[in-house]
Amino acid sequence: MSLSDSWDVLVLGLVLGSLYAVIAIGYTLVYGVLQLLNFAHSEVFMAGGFGGVIALTIFEPAVDPSGMQSVVYVLLGIAAGAVLGGVIAFGLEKAAYRPLRRRNAPRLVFLITAIGASFFLYNLAGKLFGRYPIAMPSMYENKTVFTLFGTSVSVTQLLIVGAALVMLVAVDVIVNRTKLGSGIRAVAQDPEVAALMGVDIDKVVSRTFVLGGLLGGVAGFLFGTNLQVEYTMGFLPGITAFAAAVLGGIGNVRGAVLGGLLLGVVEAFTVEIWSDAWRYVGAFAVLVLVLMFRPTGLLGERVGRTA
Amino acid sequence: MDVVRCRHGWARSRGFFLVLNKSIVRLAIPVAAGALLLTACGSDDDGDGGGGTTYKIAFQGPLSGQNVALGENMENGIELAISEANSSGDFDFTIEYLAADDQGAEGQATAAAQSAIDDQDVMAVVGPAFSGPTFVAAPLYGQAGLATVSSSATNPTITEEGFPTFLRAVPNDNAQGGAMARYLAAQDGVDSVMVIDDVTPYGEGLADVAMEELEAAGLQAQRESVPADTVDYGGAARTVTSSGVDALIYAGYYEALAPFATRLAESGFDGIGISGDGSNDDEFINLAGGAAEGWFLTCPCTDASAEDATQDFADRYQEEMGEAPGTYSAESYDVTNMIIQAIADLNGDVNRQSVYEALAGGEYEGLTKTFSFTDTGEFENESIFLYQVEEGVRGYVGNIDELIGG
Structure with a gap:
């Protein structure tokens, strides 16, 4: 593989990896505050994809939109993905997890509820939107924006990396610099003490879900733009992003980003060197190897307690 | 009456x-x-x-x-x-x-x-x-x-x-693989072909036969597998374009071919694309849009x-x-x-x-x-029909064996 080939592959990997990173944050935030593996997060992601399709179909893009039109459609899609993702995540916490917390249900029950909610949501989507893939309405001509060291970067690739970067920085600021962020960190560290200090745990948990849902929804929209939207689209990216969160150290926001990018890049190089059929073999071999030597993940655990 | x-x-x-x-x-x-x-x-x-x-x-x-x-x-x-x-x-x-x-x-x-x-x-x-x-x-x-x-x-x-x-x-599914290969072999300027299957029994069977026929016809044939649920066709599209092949046979269904064809078009693949009856559906054009343009599709079914x-x-x-x-x-x-x-x-x-x-x-x-039938009840002829997407419509081209004069 020549140097310019490697650069091409690296770009592919970073694009995919930045999507994984955004989804992984949803897993890691919720794990941080509830020690819950929210497997239904992959369906929040899926909902974001459908949100984009619905909004763009309603506002029916002009044929071959360009310029300002394109910008408006992209923003509309991002907003719709975020809203639907946030709403589903909010509803999920309210309807599925909060009653369990009230009753102090065992961890296992949370996990089974998460899996059940995931099945419920994607089958519901299949029923509502049909069990076949849907193309994201065209928002722009996906041409090359610029060429970087011989690798052409397309509009979609730039959009994905750009949007991911903005969201990752925003989440980092929210968690580390805002009142909600100190709430999240306080609940993650010790919910009882946090409650005694006047933190409204229910509110913090609910907002954490919404924050993760907004990100997951936008990721779903971006993923759907790059591929297509389907009721089962959440499964593989969801599992991979969960693995990315664990790889980076679950509960740790920056770890999730690092894990996501790393998995994306490893996948891309696996595909290049062997083939697409080996994609997950390569990626998950790296996961197992890393966890063997660093069981708490690359950046350990900073936000939550030890798993 | x-x-x-x-x-x-x-x-x-x-x-x-x-x-x-x-x-x-x-x-x-x-x-x-x-x-x-x-x-x-x-x-x-x-x-x-x-x-x-x-x-x-x-x-x-x-x-x-x-x-x-x-x-x-x-x-x-x-x-x-x-x-x-x-x-x-x-x-x-x-x-x-x-x-x-x-x-x-x-x-x-x-x-x-x-x-x-x-x-x-x-x-x-x-x-x-x-x-x-x-x-x-x-x-x-x-x-x-x-x-x-x-x-x-x-x-x-x-x-x-x-x-x-x-x-x-x-004709069974595999016959399409052979027909695609014969069609490509008969085209001027096609010396190397990549065959990609979707890791389903349908796709693999078709691709196996296509490989055999391509090699028998003396063409350079490469084989790749891309699972139908892959999360990104960017890598597969890169593999195709960087290999410099003149034609691509995709053995799989339109749900997967549509995003793949989109990536291929974006990465500048200008060779011949051909796929089987799993992709011979108008939904392929709906999903892939302009990227479906020019794709050949085969089917054992004729357009009456x-x-x-x-x-x-x-x-x-x-x-x-x-x-x-x-x-x-x-x-x-x-x-x-x-x-x-x-x-x-x-x-x-x-x-x-x-x-x-x-x-x-x-x-x-x-x-x-x-x-007419063989002893095992298999169909004896291999009539496979060719379609092509042109200006957003799946147009009928004809019987492949007649097209290549075979």
Whole structure:
């Protein structure tokens, strides 16, 4: 593989990896505050994809939109993905997890509820939107924006990396610099003490879900733009992003980003060197190897307690 | 016999029934059709509309459920053949139609097959329409000694099972792989080809045969596998473009080909793209948009409206059914006529065994292709038809072997 080939592959990997990173944050935030593996997060992601399709179909893009039109459609899609993702995540916490917390249900029950909610949501989507893939309405001509060291970067690739970067920085600021962020960190560290200090745990948990849902929804929209939207689209990216969160150290926001990018890049190089059929073999071999030597993940655990 | 009046009556009653409850319609259509054939047509006086003994031809396929559209395409072709035979006056027997609905599902296949087997007047079955139900129903038909001729079950392994009375009146999936390879080999400037399968039994079987034929034709062939649920086609598109191949064979379904074709177009792939009947669907164009442009698609099914040989059939079909022939309509029409001809050739010595032997050993010149079978019941010819997406429409190109003059 020549140097310019490697650069091409690296770009592919970073694009995919930045999507994984955004989804992984949803897993890691919720794990941080509830020690819950929210497997239904992959369906929040899926909902974001459908949100984009619905909004763009309603506002029916002009044929071959360009310029300002394109910008408006992209923003509309991002907003719709975020809203639907946030709403589903909010509803999920309210309807599925909060009653369990009230009753102090065992961890296992949370996990089974998460899996059940995931099945419920994607089958519901299949029923509502049909069990076949849907193309994201065209928002722009996906041409090359610029060429970087011989690798052409397309509009979609730039959009994905750009949007991911903005969201990752925003989440980092929210968690580390805002009142909600100190709430999240306080609940993650010790919910009882946090409650005694006047933190409204229910509110913090609910907002954490919404924050993760907004990100997951936008990721779903971006993923759907790059591929297509389907009721089962959440499964593989969801599992991979969960693995990315664990790889980076679950509960740790920056770890999730690092894990996501790393998995994306490893996948891309696996595909290049062997083939697409080996994609997950390569990626998950790296996961197992890393966890063997660093069981708490690359950046350990900073936000939550030890798993 | 007043064929026109009879057909209009049938069409009207069908349209009327369509507004009723769906399940009633399912029962009512065959009943109404049968009744019309027997009374309205049969009692007509200006011709001897058949007569003598009555034989039945059954159809096993999806007449309800998710894939009902495909089943109705075929049922219409069969009913057209039967009504034409009965009204032609060429035969000293009458053919009746029996619907055996299997919903295209394995679970319903046993009951459907049994309903055809239990009716002693049934001399042959058209179908099963799908490969899955065929694996279930074919052994039952075998035990009953009832010939079953499928014009659409294309899974290659069916004929390896040794079902005693199963005949396949369509080239199997693998034949498409060979046809694609032969087509590419005949094109100027195609020296290297990449074959990509989607890691399903359908895709792998097709790709294996394509590889063999490409190598036999002396072309450079490379093989790749891209699972249909891959999260990003960027890597696969890179593999294709950076390999510099002149053509790409994609062995898989349109759901996956659509995003793949989009990535390929963006990465500047300008070679020939060709895929099989798994992708031969208008939904491919809806999903891939402009990226579908130029893609070749193959199918064992012909476009009855576009071929000279079937043009006349398409007109009659349109007149009677009120719609253009669909996928496998013409093939089902052919198979039904083949069965009727076999019965006629037996000159009264008609039983299930003799009908099967006549079909298995005979050769029949149909509208769509010539039918004859190997010892395992496999279709002997390899007629594969080519389509191409042009200006957003799936256009019919022709029979591949005729196109390359082979």
